[in-house]
Amino acid sequence: MDAFTKVKEHALDILRNKLSDKLYYHSIDHTLGVYDVCNEYIERDKIDRHRAELLRIGALTHDIGFTVSNKNHEEHGVVITTEIMRKYGYTDDEITLVAGLIMATKIPQSPKTDLERIICDADLDYLGGDEFYEISNQLFKELKGFGVIDSIDDWNKAQINFLEKHHYHTDFAIEHREPEKQKRLNELKQAVINSG
Structure with a gap:
């Protein structure tokens, strides 16, 4: 080897x-x-x-x-x-x-x-990928288990904050992941509005 x-x-x-x-x-x-x-x-x-x-x-x-x-x-x-x-x-x-x-x-x-x-x-490829919700749910489950976050509403707000601050660094991700990430961000914002 x-x-x-x-x-x-x-x-x-x-x-x-x-x-x-x-x-x-x-x-x-x-x-x-x-x-x-x-x-x-x-x-x-x-x-x-x-x-x-x-x-x-x-x-x-x-x-x-x-x-x-x-x-x-x-x-x-x-x-x-x-x-x-x-x-x-x-x-x-x-x-x-x-x-x-x-x-x-x-x-x-x-x-x-x-x-x-x-x-x-x-x-952080998943932020702009097809499995965003599946993977972010795993992270929610993990953080909830460690007592970091309590509710799905708090989690959605935390994700919005994270997505707004995050930016990709490579040309590929900027072109191919950022647009999808922005869609997820808008969906999460809508979910928070609807839950209020």
Whole structure:
């Protein structure tokens, strides 16, 4: 097995065995979804093999810190990922790049490089995707379970606030995800008006 395959297996093993079953949104399915969207960017943008490998590691580990805590999970994720990457022979520069990818996904997102812009948009791809309601319901269930939010009305208001502040970073997402995201925003606003 090459180093990347070992990192991938190691990261997925941690996610399978250590993530809380109360993480309905921040589950291994979310991680694999972000990984798949990153692969689409890699293909579309013709990202070279080495940078693609580091982006894939970032995608696999961007939420691995949830195995420690749902607070400051990005920082925890950097610690875990650094250990894994060191174990399989990655350089300090490679580790630093991946740490930057993980930290870029912290809300509010502030990506500085092209790979950071990609992982940020992959992480929130669903906001402008077909599965918006299905996925946002998983996040509602998760946040309700942790006592962060109580009612669907509060959740809709929180989502409106989030969607209004969020913006995509890559040309692809701006063109192909932003219009659908705006539709969801208008639907949520209508739902809040109707519930009032």
